[in-house]
Amino acid sequence: MTASAATHSSRPSLGTALITGASSGIGAMYADRLARRGYDLILVARDATRLAALAYRLTQETGVRTEVLQADLIDRSDLARVEQRLHSDASITLLLNNAGIAVTGTLLDADIDAVERMVALNVLAPTRLAAAAAKGFAARKAGTLINIASVLALLPEMFSGTYSGTKAYVLNLTRSLQQELGPMGVRVQAVMPGATRTEIWDRAGTPISHLPQDMLMDVDAMVDAALVGLDRGEAVTIPSLEAVHEWHALDDARRALGPFLSLRQPAPRYAATPNA
Numbered sequence: 001m002t003a004s005a006a007t008h009s010s011r012p013s014l015g016t017a018l019i020t021g022a023s024s025g026i027g028a029m030y031a032d033r034l035a036r037r038g039y040d041l042i043l044v045a046r047d048a049t050r051l052a053a054l055a056y057r058l059t060q061e062t063g064v065r066t067e068v069l070q071a072d073l074i075d076r077s078d079l080a081r082v083e084q085r086l087h088s089d090a091s092i093t094l095l096l097n098n099a100g101i102a103v104t105g106t107l108l109d110a111d112i113d114a115v116e117r118m119v120a121l122n123v124l125a126p127t128r129l130a131a132a133a134a135k136g137f138a139a140r141k142a143g144t145l146i147n148i149a150s151v152l153a154l155l156p157e158m159f160s161g162t163y164s165g166t167k168a169y170v171l172n173l174t175r176s177l178q179q180e181l182g183p184m185g186v187r188v189q190a191v192m193p194g195a196t197r198t199e200i201w202d203r204a205g206t207p208i209s210h211l212p213q214d215m216l217m218d219v220d221a222m223v224d225a226a227l228v229g230l231d232r233g234e235a236v237t238i239p240s241l242e243a244v245h246e247w248h249a250l251d252d253a254r255r256a257l258g259p260f261l262s263l264r265q266p267a268p269r270y271a272a273t274p275n276a
């Protein structure tokens, strides 16, 4: 379904942003903000009714072109349709890899099939979509890729190890893509939200009312901060974090370990103890 209201359009289009998980929460807020910046939109999620309502509102309010692309990104043929769109549509200048779910609890207690679905959505889908978008962006030497990770990438002990692991993957993939695609003129950002007031908590069976309110950011504030980070060229944006030097110190410490992590010989401290 395509809607447009050219009469509202005064700004030149910045191209088209394809947003996954656009039907609610962070994705829907990005859709609003990117439309107001002048991006046309392709809105991807399963709930076509919600997507259509958002598309209609944003077209009415901003005049950008909006299109609903209904897809269950856990379904391989639906995912392939979205990849195909990224391959074939040169008007797409921005991909927001945002769709995600959370599975709470320990691995021993987890519904392992739910964990598999989470890995498919949080890991496999953004990887395939990033690859599809990156080919066109690299060829055109332009484009923006935003991957929504989480501060839980840094805190595997805090919520759920499997969810944390999916977000650590997104963070690592993004860092590697910055190195690979940055020199080709492609902007790549990882966003690491803390707890944000969206439906993900209730969907995961953790009522949002149980969270300490001073840990919880409103979704408009989170997305606006992330876009400031993007505008400033940040590789990694952590909306809650004022002391950004702490993040840089962690990142620098990680990189400083590099020369010592793969050597011909084991470290002397692992020398076998005689008669041990």
Ligand SMILES: NC(=O)c1ccc[n+]([C@@H]2O[C@H](COP(=O)([O-])OP(=O)(O)OC[C@H]3O[C@@H](n4cnc5c(N)ncnc54)[C@H](OP(=O)(O)O)[C@@H]3O)[C@@H](O)[C@H]2O)c1
Pocket: 020, 021, 022, 023, 024, 025, 026, 027, 044, 045, 046, 047, 048, 071, 072, 073, 074, 098, 099, 100, 101, 102, 121, 148, 149, 150, 151, 192, 193, 194, 195, 196, 197, 198, 199, 200, 201, 203
């Ligand atoms: N809220 C937080 O505290 C927080 C913190 C850090 C990171 N994040 C990350 O932020 C991202 C967005 O989450 P949110 O907080 O905005 O939650 P949300 O409101 O639940 O939004 C999740 C979005 O993903 C879509 N989605 C879910 N399953 C899908 C599937 N199988 N195929 C396609 N789309 C699917 C949902 O749409 P449909 O149901 O219509 O498909 C919805 O649009 C996620 O990656 C999440 O991990 C959230």
